[in-house]
Amino acid sequence: MRAFSYTAPSSVAEAVEAIAAAGGGAKFLAGGTTLFDLMKLGVERPPALVDVSRLAELTTIDTSRGDHLVFGGGARMADVAADPVVRRDYPVLSESLWRAASQQLRNMATVAGNLLQRTRCPYFRETAYPCNKREPGSGCAAREGIDRGNAVLGTSEACIATYPGDWPVALLAFDAAVDVVGPRGERTVTLADLHLEPGDTPHREHTLAPDELILRIRVPLTPAGRGSTYLKIRDRESYAFALASAAVGLTLTAGGQVQECRIALGGVATRPWRARSAEQAVIGRPLTDETARAAGEAALAGAHAGAHNTFKIELAKRTVADALRIAGERASR
Amino acid sequence: MTTFIVNGQKVDVDLDPRESLLDVLHGRLQLFGTKKGCDHGQCGACTVHLDGRRVVSCLTMAVQADEREVRTIEDVAAEDGTLHPLQQAFIDNDAMQCGYCTPGQIMSGLACIAEGHTGGDDEIREHMSGNLCRCGAYVGIVAAIRQAAGQTATRQTGA
Numbered sequence: 001m002r003a004f005s006y007t008a009p010s011s012v013a014e015a016v017e018a019i020a021a022a023g024g025g026a027k028f029l030a031g032g033t034t035l036f037d038l039m040k041l042g043v044e045r046p047p048a049l050v051d052v053s054r055l056a057e058l059t060t061i062d063t064s065r066g067d068h069l070v071f072g073g074g075a076r077m078a079d080v081a082a083d084p085v086v087r088r089d090y091p092v093l094s095e096s097l098w099r100a101a102s103q104q105l106r107n108m109a110t111v112a113g114n115l116l117q118r119t120r121c122p123y124f125r126e127t128a129y130p131c132n133k134r135e136p137g138s139g140c141a142a143r144e145g146i147d148r149g150n151a152v153l154g155t156s157e158a159c160i161a162t163y164p165g166d167w168p169v170a171l172l173a174f175d176a177a178v179d180v181v182g183p184r185g186e187r188t189v190t191l192a193d194l195h196l197e198p199g200d201t202p203h204r205e206h207t208l209a210p211d212e213l214i215l216r217i218r219v220p221l222t223p224a225g226r227g228s229t230y231l232k233i234r235d236r237e238s239y240a241f242a243l244a245s246a247a248v249g250l251t252l253t254a255g256g257q258v259q260e261c262r263i264a265l266g267g268v269a270t271r272p273w274r275a276r277s278a279e280q281a282v283i284g285r286p287l288t289d290e291t292a293r294a295a296g297e298a299a300l301a302g303a304h305a306g307a308h309n310t311f312k313i314e315l316a317k318r319t320v321a322d323a324l325r326i327a328g329e330r331a332s333r
Numbered sequence: 334m335t336t337f338i339v340n341g342q343k344v345d346v347d348l349d350p351r352e353s354l355l356d357v358l359h360g361r362l363q364l365f366g367t368k369k370g371c372d373h374g375q376c377g378a379c380t381v382h383l384d385g386r387r388v389v390s391c392l393t394m395a396v397q398a399d400e401r402e403v404r405t406i407e408d409v410a411a412e413d414g415t416l417h418p419l420q421q422a423f424i425d426n427d428a429m430q431c432g433y434c435t436p437g438q439i440m441s442g443l444a445c446i447a448e449g450h451t452g453g454d455d456e457i458r459e460h461m462s463g464n465l466c467r468c469g470a471y472v473g474i475v476a477a478i479r480q481a482a483g484q485t486a487t488r489q490t491g492a
Contacts, residue, residue, distance in 0.1 A: 006350035006396055033392050036353070037373050049350070053397055078386075102463020103448070104441065105374060107386045108393065238462035 001039050008051040012181060012213065015052050019211045020183045022048035028213055029053060030074060030113035033105050038118060042127050043134055052213060053110070060216075067221060069093075073112030073178075073214040077167070078103060080111055091330065092228035092247050093219065096170035099232045102239050112214035115168050115178070115194065116206060119161035120241055121150060132158045133202040147306040149241070152313055154270035155304060159202030162241075163195065163271045170230050170247040172272040173264035176219045182212035195271035205271075224249035224260045227331025231323035232266070233315060242267030244316035246299075246323035250287075252331050258282045258291075263324075265299060268316045275299035278320060287328040292321035335399045339364070340408035348395050355379045355390035358405060366406035366436045370465070377464035380437040381405050387444035389463075406436035409443070418484045419443055422477035430468035438464045442478045451482035 005022065006029075009015040019026050026048035029035060038044035052058065058074030063085035071080055080086060081097035101109065123129040123141040130139035142150050142160050150160040172191040179188050195206050208214070228249030234240035245266035251259045261283050265273040278299035285291045296317030303313045335348045339362060346357060355372070358364045358381070367390060370378030374392040381390045382404040409417045419442055422428070429435045441464045445451060450460035457475050466474065 001351045004350060006394075008396075008399070029394070029397075032394055032397065033374055036392050036394055039351075040372065051397060102377065102389075103444070103450075103460050104377060104380055104387050104389045104463045105392075107383075108388050238459050 031109035078106035090225040095230035096166040121161035148308040152303040159198035169266035173247040248323040296320035354393040419481040426476040428473035428477040
């Protein structure tokens with residue numbers, strides 16, 4: 001592992017100063033579950049780390065407000081997953097967290113760091129292969145390789161790496177936003193504007209500057225939160241990345257028609273993927289096997305498979321349909 | 334200089350920030366119970382408790398444990414060698430074959446019980462999924478945790 005300098009500032013203000021002083025390539029360190037892992041593999045080679053994992057001011061969870069749930073960026077995944085208000089009012093958020101990783105990792109990883117988790121594409125993680133995301137211009141080994149886990153939505157000639165996260169998929173479905181701070185002050189970025197499709201620049205994965213720190217995540221309260229679920233389909237029942245997943249929330253009219261509907265996909269796209277056409281496919285209609293299936297079809301309408309991942313398209317359609325049924329049952333309680 | 338409390342003892346170590354907590358426990362402090370399996374957070378063999386919560390020590394940078402309490406498998410049995418009920422339950426239920434994953438399983442199992450995630454076998458499996466056993470002793474591991482959780486509950490209710 002390349003040597004690096006390490007500092008552990010005692011406040012957010014000091015952390016922002018420290019990252020500016022550390023110069024180019026410096027990174028914030030939170031739980032370390034992605035960053036330290038990739039440093040061991042030689043994929044990440046930061047010259048300096050600024051440790052924000054112990055800043056108490058970043059760990060607040062505030063579920064008492066009437067308009068938003070607020071999660072400090074440094075709150076642990078395990079703590080947000082277990083929060084009783086989150087579990088009751090927003091099961092999709094809790095489920096997206098506890099269906100991710102293992103309890104050990106959820107105790108370590110932060111809810112802000114998780115937003116910027118990097119792909120599990122094996123060709124990205126192994127430095128012997130060309131990878132446009134790791135080394136711009138070097139090529140994409142996944143295109144000619146074993147692409148079973150790779151994306152079918154949002155891909156480009158340069159990159160087919162799947163975005164691996166779950167929690168950000170749920171946040172995107174519910175129009176969350178992050179407040180960030182950097183040397184130029186604070187600003188707010190919506191989840192929709194946070195992640196990037198790879199295009200010609202797959203090494204650019206998000207719109208934050210390297211010296212910007214996520215302070216908190218805000219999730220607007222909506223009645224669709226209660227009628228929500230995060231359905232994650234994996235090779236094994238627990239502790240695996242999604243082959244396909246769906247974050248769904250909805251409300252029903254007294255007559256049983258879908259009123260509000262939110263759908264986002266994980267495991268199949270190069271970024272957290274909002275499926276608005278799928279939402280439109282069910283809004284104003286009763287929730288039946290037919291309309292749920294139509295939503296799945298709409299969500300995957302633009303999908304392109306490679307050599308080994310065609311199955312993901314059908315799997316994701318069914319995942320959307322099943323998640324709609326689960327959410328529908330919760331919404332009608 | 335980094336200071337940890339390891340199994341109740343204060344330990345000062347001069348660290349290279351590249352060192353994992355696992356490597357420091359195993360290589361420097363001679364605590365060989367904590368095992369290195371994958372070294373990438375995928376197998377759970379290196380599970381320890383950090384400030385009372387289970388973590389994988391391979392992905393914990395040692396410098397991040399400064400002034401924190403680390404508990405390893407060496408601290409689980411009583412000083413006179415009497416096994417903890419969960420350790421005994423692993424023996425009673427044949428919850429191991431080669432034994433390499435066992436220290437991590439037990440540290441994770443202790444946390445699983447403390448967290449209250451032992452409501453049924455499915456819940457135990459879900460919350461123990463971060464600990465792999467290549468010998469496939471899962472049936473015994475789940476039974477051992479169920480047995481020890483029952484004993485803990487009995488003691489807590491004073492029955």
